[in-house]
Each structure stands twice: as structure tokens, then as C-alpha cells.
Amino acid sequence: MTKPLAIPYLRFSSGKQAQGNSYERQHQMIAAWLQLHPDFLLATMRFEDLGISGWNGEHLDYGFGKLIAAIREGYIPAGSVVLVEAIDRIGRLQPIEMIRHLSNILSNGVNIITLDDGIEYTKDSVNGQHLFLLAAKVQQANLFSENLSRRATASWDAKRKQADRGEPVKRRLPIWINPDNTLNQDIAPIVVEIFELYASGFGTRRIQHRIKQRCQEKGISIKISNAGIQHWVSMKLAIGYWNDSPNVHPAVISEELWWRVQKERERRSKGKKLSAPTKHPLAGLVVCGVCGCTYRVKAETGKSKVMHCSRRDELDNRNCSNKKAIPVAVLETVRMMTGLEYIEKAILSTQPSVNTTRLAEIDQKLSALHSQLKSLADTIVSVGALPEIVAKASELKNERESLELEQTILLQQTDTTDIRSIVKAEATLLLDDPLRLNALLQKVGYKISVFPDARITVDDQSFRYAGYERKTDRFKLIDLMVEVGQLIYINKNEREKEARLKAVASTTKDPSPLLVLMKRKNAYISKAENL
Structure with a gap:
């Protein structure tokens, strides 16, 4: 049975x-x-x-x-x-x-x-x-x-009104706030770095890995998850808000950084997912001109590093016809010669400008005005449309419209900066944090394409890899944009290149932008001559 x-x-x-x-x-x-x-x-x-x-x-x-x-x-x-x-x-x-x-x-x-x-x-x-x-x-x-929900809603409303009045609110504090409502000076710099990395284009997993290393170096024991990072960058906790109430606790980041992170979140929601840079700063920036896959770094003992189509690693090289491998030093030189406009966009996205700072201020003021207008609306419902309350609401409404107009104008304006500061920032990132520069360049859409005939293109700029000259121990690159063609000899000495980049990074007030650009070029190129 x-x-x-x-x-x-x-x-x-x-x-x-x-x-x-x-x-x-x-x-x-x-x-x-x-x-x-x-x-x-x-x-x-x-x-x-x-x-x-x-x-x-x-x-x-x-x-x-x-x-x-x-x-x-x-x-x-x-x-x-x-x-x-x-x-x-x-x-x-x-x-x-x-x-x-x-x-x-x-x-x-x-x-x-x-x-x-x-x-x-x-x-x-x-x-x-x-x-x-x-x-x-x-x-x-x-x-x-039903009773539990009603009590929770009443408690939430009471806390929100306390926060709007500037009174202390009993709440769960973020990890960078001490019980006495002050910033934790050990954790605050780590939180700032998380926001900076996110604004630069780093994914949450890569941020988590880097912050874990930073905490180990400093002897700080905190747990940070991918979901936690996503929560932080999407909420206004980091700039002192509790829900819509400002100044409830000290801000750990600037309004400007908060603004940049929100722009990056918007870009990620609409744009293509970026490649995660690994150990090499060119990862994700170089693609195959035939199949569109990324180029991968290949290193062999005693030989210069090269990059080749990653799809040729699959199924006995039969997935892509492009077998052209290009030395890393050549591709780095191409990046130097073609990437300045993109680097300017990238650097501008990480450094506060007058417009960006003002936009952050406007955003904060609009949030505060929204809370004030909502509070006045609730008051009118409770006690009626008293003349002084209506007048105050009208004043706040006009202020909001003025700020929204200024915000629209600023969003349509383009920021500019001095070329010397761009070159200096680029050199500093190359020396101290090349992966961050990689993420920034990916974020602004920079790409180097390599073709089977050794052509290398970036937008409408074209080059051709001309091989290796054993006698001088230099790589050769032809600039096809010059009418007669220009043969470029590339410096292979990494120590010499690093020393020259340090000279660029330490530049203070150079009298000539052209001289700064020449120093930058000389870090990569040892000689150039017309064909």
C-alpha cells in the first residue's frame, strides 16, 4: 500500500x-x-x-x-x-x-x-x-x-519630520560614521576612493578587490560587498542625507564627486559594458579590425610583449583571420599620438570644474527646495491656504524655476582646461595608477583597431607597423596621416621612458604648452623622419 x-x-x-x-x-x-x-x-x-x-x-x-x-x-x-x-x-x-x-x-x-x-x-x-x-x-x-505596517509607517514619518527640523534621528549609521555622528577618519578615505574609482569607470568587483587590498595594507577590518557598493553610490548617504533630508550626518565625499558618480551611473545604464582591465593598461582599448574582439597581451621570456586577437586563441586559431601581432610599445605610442583629445575628456570627468561644482550645488539646493515645498504643501492641507504660507511657497517655487533654468544652461556648456594640466595628469596616472587611466579611456570610448596588413587606426587616424630594426633595437611605425609619410622610431627602454614621464608629471609652471607636449612625445619616440 x-x-x-x-x-x-x-x-x-x-x-x-x-x-x-x-x-x-x-x-x-x-x-x-x-x-x-x-x-x-x-x-x-x-x-x-x-x-x-x-x-x-x-x-x-x-x-x-x-x-x-x-x-x-x-x-x-x-x-x-x-x-x-x-x-x-x-x-x-x-x-x-x-x-x-x-x-x-x-x-x-x-x-x-x-x-x-x-x-x-x-x-x-x-x-x-x-x-x-x-x-x-x-x-x-x-x-x-496590519498593525506592524501602521507602526512602521508612523515611526518612519516621525523620523523624517525630525530630520527635516534638523533634530538627531535614531537610525542605522553607515560604516564611515561614528556613534557620536562624526566621520571615522580611518574609513572615510576608503569610502572616498570607492566613489573616485566608480566615477573613473571601475566595476564594483574590481573596486571590491582593490579596496580589500587597501584595507589589508592599513590594517582595517571592514566588509564591503558588490551590493553594498551599488547601494552607496545610488543613495545620498555619502553627502549627509537621510532619505530627502540634508545635513543629517557629516558628508564623506564632496557634492562634486557625488555628481560625477551619478553621471557615471547614468552612462552605465545606457551604454555598453566596459572591458575590465587586468594587469595591463591597454587591456580593452585595442580591438581586432576583422572580428571586433579585444586584443590580448602575450609575454614570452626574452621577447618584447605583444598583443594579438583573443579570438585566435580559440579552436586552433580558426575563428579569426587576423594573425597580426603588434608590440605593446608600438600600441602605447599610438595611444600617446591619438589619445590626447580622449584623455582631455577623461581627465575632465575626474577633476572638478567650475560648471561641475556649480551643478552639484544646484542639485543640492533643488533637493532642499523640494523638501521645503512638500512640507509647505502638507501645512496647507492641515491649516489651509494662509497668505504668508502661500507667499513663501510662491517664493520657493520661483527660486526652484531659476535654479532649473541655470542647470539646463550649464548642462549644455562644454568644459575646457589647460593642455599642460591634462598632460601632467595623464603622466601621473600612467606612473601611479595606469588601470584607472585605462578605465577612464574606455569610459569615453577610446579604441585602437589593428588589421591583418599591420594598419593601426584610431577614428580617422592611420598608422602602419613597419617592424623591428635589429641594428638600433627599435620598433618602426609609419604615420600615414603625414602627406609624405613619416617613419617613427619607438623607444624600447622602459626605464628611460619612465624617467621622462616622471619629468612630465613633475612639471610645475612650464612657460610653453608645446614644450610640455614635446616632453610627452619624447618619452615614447626616439626619432622621426620623413620617408
């Missing part, structure tokens, strides 16, 4: 319960019941709603909804029992809706056993002595959630 099935259903609604013993307790109660009832067979089907609310009906789309469907379709036969800790685990919906779902289960000949009190609800018992007991439990479960 086939044993009837026992089908467990487990649910809890919050992450805190997951960290506690709710799940384990429900499992133990099910195991204890099965020991006392050996005539039942534990079903292999599992129906669970972990961290899902039973009050708003969300669980009907997940585990509990699947349980109902399995009963309705006959996968769970009549005579089976559903094991739950208590009725409120099945849900805290409106009583009439809860009774309907429970009736559907019982009408199909499947009983419900609540393990907290050992009661078995059947179709017959609910039509008799259990009807009022079940209705009372269903109503009690719903009232509990």
Missing part, C-alpha cells in the same frame, strides 16, 4: 529571520512530526518562500503559488498533508482571500497540519468545529501585519 505524502511548506519574510533560527526551527518541527507519524512519506517536492512576504501576496508568485498549482494539477494526490509551522506561515493576506486559498487546498482532499498546536484541518473539520478557529487565526495573522 502506498503511503500518503507529507509536503513541507516553509516561509519567513525577512533576511533577519534567515540569520536567526526560523528556518532551522521549522525544519526541526517537520522532522519531529515525521518521527511520530511513520505512516507518511516525506515528499521529494520542496515548497519554500525564504525572505518573501506573506502579507502582500508576493509568495503567491513563488513557493506557495507553486504548491497550490501542484495540488490543483494533481501532482499532490488527495490524502496528502501539508505541514506548516503555523497558519500565518501560509500567509497574512486579507481574511477573505486567505480562506479562499485554504479552501482550495482542502477541497482537493489535501489536509493542512499546523505543527505549533498539532491541529489537522480537513474539508470536513472546517465545515464543522474548526471553521471559527481557522477564521480567528487567519484574522489574527492579518491584523498583526
Whole structure:
């Protein structure tokens, strides 16, 4: 004779319960019941709603909804029992809706056993002595959630009004704020670096990896997850806000940096995903002119590093016809010769400009005006349209419109900066943080394309790799943009190049921008001559 099935259903609604013993307790109660009832067979089907609310009906789309469907379709036969800790685990919906779902289960000949009190609800018992007991439990479960929601909403509203009045608010503090509402001087610089890296184009995983190393170096023990980083950069916590209320706690970053991060978030939501730079600063910037895949660095002992199409590594090189490998030193020179306009865009995205700073100030003021206007609107609803309140609202409305107009104008203007500061910032990044420069260049769309005939292009600029000259130990590159053609000899000495870049980075007030550009060029090129 086939044993009837026992089908467990487990649910809890919050992450805190997951960290506690709710799940384990429900499992133990099910195991204890099965020991006392050996005539039942534990079903292999599992129906669970972990961290899902039973009050708003969300669980009907997940585990509990699947349980109902399995009963309705006959996968769970009549005579089976559903094991739950208590009725409120099945849900805290409106009583009439809860009774309907429970009736559907019982009408199909499947009983419900609540393990907290050992009661078995059947179709017959609910039509008799259990009807009022079940209705009372269903109503009690719903009232509990209704009251809890009402209290939470009232508490939230009270805290928001406190914050708007500038009063201290009891809340969960971010990790960079001490209990006395001051900045933690050990953690604050790390948070600033997280925002700077994000604004530069780094992904959250790469930020997490770098910050982990930084914390180990400084002996700081904090846990930072990808989700945590996403939360920080999307909320105004870092500039002192609690919800829409400003100045609730000290800002850990500037308004300008916050603005840059929001622009980067907007770009990521609309743009193509960037390649993650690994150990080499050209990763993700060089692509194959045939198949469009990225070029990969290849290093062999005793030989210069080269880059080649990554697709040729797959399936015995038959995925792409482009077998041209280009020395890294040549591609770095091409980047130097073609990337200045892109670097200017990239550097401008990391350095505060007058417009950017003002935009950040406007954004903060508009947020404050929004809160003030909302508060005045609530006051008008409560006490009526008193003349002084209406006048104040009109004044704030005019101020908001003026700021919005200024914001629109500034967004349409283009920032410019001195070429010497751009070159200096580029050299500093190349020496201190080349991966950040890589991320910035990817963010502004810089790409080097390599073709099988050794042509190298960036937008409408073209070069051709002309090979290696053994006698002088130099690579050769032809600039095809010059009318007669120009042969460029590339410096292979990395130490010499680094020394010259340091000279560029340490430039203070050079009298001539052309001299700064010449120093930059000389770091890569040892000689150039017309063909």
C-alpha cells in the first residue's frame, strides 16, 4: 500500500529571520512530526518562500503559488498533508482571500497540519468545529501585519519630520560614521576612493578587490560587498542625507564627486559594458579590425610583449583571420599620438570644474527646495491656504524655476582646461595608477583597431607597423596621416621612458604648452623622419 505524502511548506519574510533560527526551527518541527507519524512519506517536492512576504501576496508568485498549482494539477494526490509551522506561515493576506486559498487546498482532499498546536484541518473539520478557529487565526495573522505596517509607517514619518527640523534621528549609521555622528577618519578615505574609482569607470568587483587590498595594507577590518557598493553610490548617504533630508550626518565625499558618480551611473545604464582591465593598461582599448574582439597581451621570456586577437586563441586559431601581432610599445605610442583629445575628456570627468561644482550645488539646493515645498504643501492641507504660507511657497517655487533654468544652461556648456594640466595628469596616472587611466579611456570610448596588413587606426587616424630594426633595437611605425609619410622610431627602454614621464608629471609652471607636449612625445619616440 502506498503511503500518503507529507509536503513541507516553509516561509519567513525577512533576511533577519534567515540569520536567526526560523528556518532551522521549522525544519526541526517537520522532522519531529515525521518521527511520530511513520505512516507518511516525506515528499521529494520542496515548497519554500525564504525572505518573501506573506502579507502582500508576493509568495503567491513563488513557493506557495507553486504548491497550490501542484495540488490543483494533481501532482499532490488527495490524502496528502501539508505541514506548516503555523497558519500565518501560509500567509497574512486579507481574511477573505486567505480562506479562499485554504479552501482550495482542502477541497482537493489535501489536509493542512499546523505543527505549533498539532491541529489537522480537513474539508470536513472546517465545515464543522474548526471553521471559527481557522477564521480567528487567519484574522489574527492579518491584523498583526496590519498593525506592524501602521507602526512602521508612523515611526518612519516621525523620523523624517525630525530630520527635516534638523533634530538627531535614531537610525542605522553607515560604516564611515561614528556613534557620536562624526566621520571615522580611518574609513572615510576608503569610502572616498570607492566613489573616485566608480566615477573613473571601475566595476564594483574590481573596486571590491582593490579596496580589500587597501584595507589589508592599513590594517582595517571592514566588509564591503558588490551590493553594498551599488547601494552607496545610488543613495545620498555619502553627502549627509537621510532619505530627502540634508545635513543629517557629516558628508564623506564632496557634492562634486557625488555628481560625477551619478553621471557615471547614468552612462552605465545606457551604454555598453566596459572591458575590465587586468594587469595591463591597454587591456580593452585595442580591438581586432576583422572580428571586433579585444586584443590580448602575450609575454614570452626574452621577447618584447605583444598583443594579438583573443579570438585566435580559440579552436586552433580558426575563428579569426587576423594573425597580426603588434608590440605593446608600438600600441602605447599610438595611444600617446591619438589619445590626447580622449584623455582631455577623461581627465575632465575626474577633476572638478567650475560648471561641475556649480551643478552639484544646484542639485543640492533643488533637493532642499523640494523638501521645503512638500512640507509647505502638507501645512496647507492641515491649516489651509494662509497668505504668508502661500507667499513663501510662491517664493520657493520661483527660486526652484531659476535654479532649473541655470542647470539646463550649464548642462549644455562644454568644459575646457589647460593642455599642460591634462598632460601632467595623464603622466601621473600612467606612473601611479595606469588601470584607472585605462578605465577612464574606455569610459569615453577610446579604441585602437589593428588589421591583418599591420594598419593601426584610431577614428580617422592611420598608422602602419613597419617592424623591428635589429641594428638600433627599435620598433618602426609609419604615420600615414603625414602627406609624405613619416617613419617613427619607438623607444624600447622602459626605464628611460619612465624617467621622462616622471619629468612630465613633475612639471610645475612650464612657460610653453608645446614644450610640455614635446616632453610627452619624447618619452615614447626616439626619432622621426620623413620617408
